Amino acid sequence: MNPTRxxxxxxxxxxxxxxxxxxxxxxxxSSSFKPAAEIITSPLSIGAPTLDNYRAMFADVPIGTGFxxxxxxxxxxxxxTMFFCPLAGYAFAKYTFPGKDLLxxxxxxxxxxxxxxxxxxxxxxxxxxxxxxxxxxxxxxxSIDAFSIFWMRQxxxxxxxxxxxxxxxxxxxxxxxFAKVVLPVIRPGMAALAVLTTMNVYNDFVWPVVxxxxxxxxxxxxxxxxxxxxxxxxxxxxxxxxxxxxLLAAGSIAMLPLLVIFVxxxxxxxxxxxxxxxKG
Amino acid sequence: xxSVRLTxxxxxxPFFVVFAAFGxxxxxxxxxxxxxxxxxxxxxxxxxxxxxxxxxxxxEFWASLGNSAVxxxxxxxxxxxxxxxxxxxxxxxxxxxxxxxRVAFIAPFVTPLVAMAQVWIVVFDQDHGPVNYLLNLxxxxxxxxxxxxxxxxxxxxxxxxxxxxxxAIIILLAGLQAVPxxxxxxxxxxxxxxxxxxxxxxxxxxxxSMAFLxxxxxLAVFQMFAEPFVVTEGGPYGxxxxxxxxxxxxITASDLGTGAANSFLLVLLVFGLSLGxxxxxRPKDEVS
Numbered sequence: 094m095n096p097t098r099x100x101x102x103x104x105x106x107x108x109x110x111x112x113x114x115x116x117x118x119x120x121x122x123s124s125s126f127k128p129a130a131e132i133i134t135s136p137l138s139i140g141a142p143t144l145d146n147y148r149a150m151f152a153d154v155p156i157g158t159g160f161x162x163x164x165x166x167x168x169x170x171x172x173x174t175m176f177f178c179p180l181a182g183y184a185f186a187k188y189t190f191p192g193k194d195l196l197x198x199x200x201x202x203x204x205x206x207x208x209x210x211x212x213x214x215x216x217x218x219x220x221x222x223x224x225x226x227x228x229x230x231x232x233x234x235x236s237i238d239a240f241s242i243f244w245m246r247q248x249x250x251x252x253x254x255x256x257x258x259x260x261x262x263x264x265x266x267x268x269x270x271f272a273k274v275v276l277p278v279i280r281p282g283m284a285a286l287a288v289l290t291t292m293n294v295y296n297d298f299v300w301p302v303v304x305x306x307x308x309x310x311x312x313x314x315x316x317x318x319x320x321x322x323x324x325x326x327x328x329x330x331x332x333x334x335x336x337x338x339x340l341l342a343a344g345s346i347a348m349l350p351l352l353v354i355f356v357x358x359x360x361x362x363x364x365x366x367x368x369x370x371x372k373g
Numbered sequence: 374x375x376s377v378r379l380t381x382x383x384x385x386x387p388f389f390v391v392f393a394a395f396g397x398x399x400x401x402x403x404x405x406x407x408x409x410x411x412x413x414x415x416x417x418x419x420x421x422x423x424x425x426x427x428x429x430x431x432x433e434f435w436a437s438l439g440n441s442a443v444x445x446x447x448x449x450x451x452x453x454x455x456x457x458x459x460x461x462x463x464x465x466x467x468x469x470x471x472x473x474x475r476v477a478f479i480a481p482f483v484t485p486l487v488a489m490a491q492v493w494i495v496v497f498d499q500d501h502g503p504v505n506y507l508l509n510l511x512x513x514x515x516x517x518x519x520x521x522x523x524x525x526x527x528x529x530x531x532x533x534x535x536x537x538x539x540x541a542i543i544i545l546l547a548g549l550q551a552v553p554x555x556x557x558x559x560x561x562x563x564x565x566x567x568x569x570x571x572x573x574x575x576x577x578x579x580x581x582s583m584a585f586l587x588x589x590x591x592l593a594v595f596q597m598f599a600e601p602f603v604v605t606e607g608g609p610y611g612x613x614x615x616x617x618x619x620x621x622x623x624i625t626a627s628d629l630g631t632g633a634a635n636s637f638l639l640v641l642l643v644f645g646l647s648l649g650x651x652x653x654x655r656p657k658d659e660v661s
Contacts, residue, residue, distance in 0.1 A: 099465045107462050111477035114539060118480060120503070121492045132495070136503030177387040184384035196385060203392060207643050209596040209617055210636040213629060214399030217406070234395040237388045267380040296485045298599045299617075303624065314487045318603050337495050344488035355483040359476055362483070366540060367547050 118348065125345040129338030146338035147346070154343055155308055159316035166231045166312060167294045173236045174290050175283065181237070182245025183271050187257060197246075203239040208299065216303050230304040231312065241286060244368045248282035249275060281364070288358050289365030295351055317347055407633035417630070424634035434635070436611060437619035438642070440526065444615060445594045447530035449587060455534070456541030456586065461575070463542065464549045478539035486536065490603035493532050494519070519605055522612040529600045529613055537593075541586055548582030549575065584654035588647045595643050616642075 124132050126142040150156065184190075185197050215234055216225075224230040252275065260274040276283070301312045311319070320343055355362055407424055411417035428434040459478065463471055481489070496502050497518035505515045518528045560570050598617035601607050607614035607622075614622070616639055623632030 097465075097467075099468050103462055103465070103468070107468075107474050110459060110462075111474050114477050114481055114535070117489065117492055117496065117535065118484060120496070121488075124495075133501040136506050181385040181388050184381040188381035188384075190378070190381045193381070196389070199392075200388070203396060205644070205647070206396070207592060207596055207640055209598070209620060210403075210640045211396065211399060212620070213624060213632045213636055214403035214406070215395060216624065217402065217629060218395070218399045233391065235391075237391045239388070239392075242388060271384075292483060296487075298487055302602075303621075314485055317485070317487045317491065318599075320491070333501065337501075340491050340495065344485075344491050347488045348484045351483045351485070352480065355480065356476065359472075359479070362479065363475070363543060366479075366482075366543055 118352075121341050122345045122348070125338065125341040127338075129332075129334040132337050132341070133334045146342040149335065150339040150342040150346075153339060154316065154320055155311070156313070156316055156343055156346065158309065159311055159313035162228075162231075162310060163295060163313040165228060167291060169228075169232050170236050170294050171287065171290050173232075174238065174241055175287060177237045178241035178286070179245040179249065179276065179279065179283065180271060181242045182247075183249050183275050185242070185246045186249040187252075187254070187275075200239045200242055204243060208235075212299060212303055215300070219304060224304075226305050226307045226310050228310065231301055231310070234300065241290070244286065245279070245282065247368075248279050252278050281361075282368075284358070285361040285364040285368060288354065288361040289368070291354065292351060292362075292365075313347055317343055403633040403636060406630050407637055409630045411630045412627045414627075420630070424631045425638070427631060428635055428638060433611070433614075433619065434638075437614050437616045440612065440614055441595050441597065441616040443526055444530055444533075444597060445591065447527055448533050448594055449590050452534060452538055452541050452590060453583060453586065455538050456545045457576075457579070457583075459538070459542035460545035460549050460579075461571070463546055475543070478542050480539070481536045482540045484536070486599045487603055489536060490532065490600055493528070493604050497528050520609055522610055525605055525609055525613045529597075529604060532600055532604070533594070533597065537590070541590075544586050545579055545582050548579035551578070580654055584651055587650045587654060591646050591650055592643055595639065595646070 123139055124136070125146050126144070127138075127140050127146075128143055129146055131138065131140055181200075185193065185200075211234070219225050219227075219230045256278070257270055257274055260270040265273060296314065297312070298314045298318065301315050302318060305311055305315060308316075320340060406417070408419060408421060409417045410420045410423070462468075463474060497504055499505060499515055499517045499520050502518070504518065508514070508516065516524060518524050556574055557570055560574055565573065595615075596617045597615045598621060601613040601615050601618045602621070605613040607618050620632060620635050620639060623629065623635060
């Protein structure tokens, strides 16, 4: 906007702000490598790094199971989102058919449905189906979401009709046009969708914590949360510092995958975040 | 040609199948259940509007809404101001290192909420946490960040703000960058001060982004669940039992009829608040 050169004060302010945002992450990760006792006795120092907290955490916490379950949910739910949402978006963007406006209206309406309202009804449905503590309960609800359809519709609408007609002239079937013409063109949008879906599924907590209560199906976030609750529940526990060390080790390891993806693919992340704001 | 006419329906069908099975069906079931007394086992009894009346006359229900309202006040105004400030700082075309600052601001948004909620437990612990350690070094007494009814809400609000203000900055920055630079030059030529430019050009032009931000965050604050669930378990003395957490407590109490009624009351409230926010923040010259 203003073409004047930014002053020193602006850089100082931005740097302070950036440090404030990054410090809690840095503190958690660096503390997780400290001898547990020092987290309490000298919380701001950085001592000789040790893996003790990680060793103890891996022994005490089924974090591997958590990672495996999250990976499974992410793979299936992600694949469904990446296939069905652009497909529906394509139909809404490039076809005219009776009832289209009504159907798209329903998609838009579900965008406004707060997720929380569905938690209790869904839980009841899962128990009626005998699906509590199953992968299908973690995966199916919300696996084809309205927002992604809306977003993909916007992206696909920008493709020139001539391109699609050319595919039709070449004799491609309706699905062939989607797979061979539409998908390659919207690759950047698909990348942003993939990154955002990964973040949402990886961090999802409310539904997994309600739908699953046995250790073998818990996702990573649920494993983490139970860990925290065990600690808050045992405040007079014997070795307070050791528990904190494990807590920070588990938290740090859980943060890592998304932070790495984010740093590598930040452009797609930001596009994904902004895609939401266009509907405002 | 018949297949072509069927095609679009086939393409959109998967969404509607999933939505019917895991959206419409449970909603209708829940609506019915909200008029029944059912404890998760045994027979359900029709009780009319009793669940709704019970909630509307229950101090706990109103306290949960009150807690969420306070959270909203602690979060949304601060976030709009801080987000706009951060966006204005980043918007200068001649700023160096913008990419790096942007990464720093959004990094918290990418971290898992549950993991950071645990970090909050440690950082704000009354007896051994680093924040009180620093206060003690400065000769100040301990603060019960998570154990006092005064401080627990602001401490949770800080977690929310820390995690999502980068999101606010990105949204508002996009709004700002849509403002053509020439507008400011013209205003500067007309002798408008920087402050005046900010209020007369910047704010009106980012109204749309601001409205989006306020609606999204209002929805998020009134559904806030993981922060109090993990960090404070709704305490101390229920002071962080948000509307979202209170809803969950009906599940643990196996009072599902009341829980269903509570869900619908919360939806009505959130809908009303979003509509109000959109109306208030809508640019004046727009109809849609």
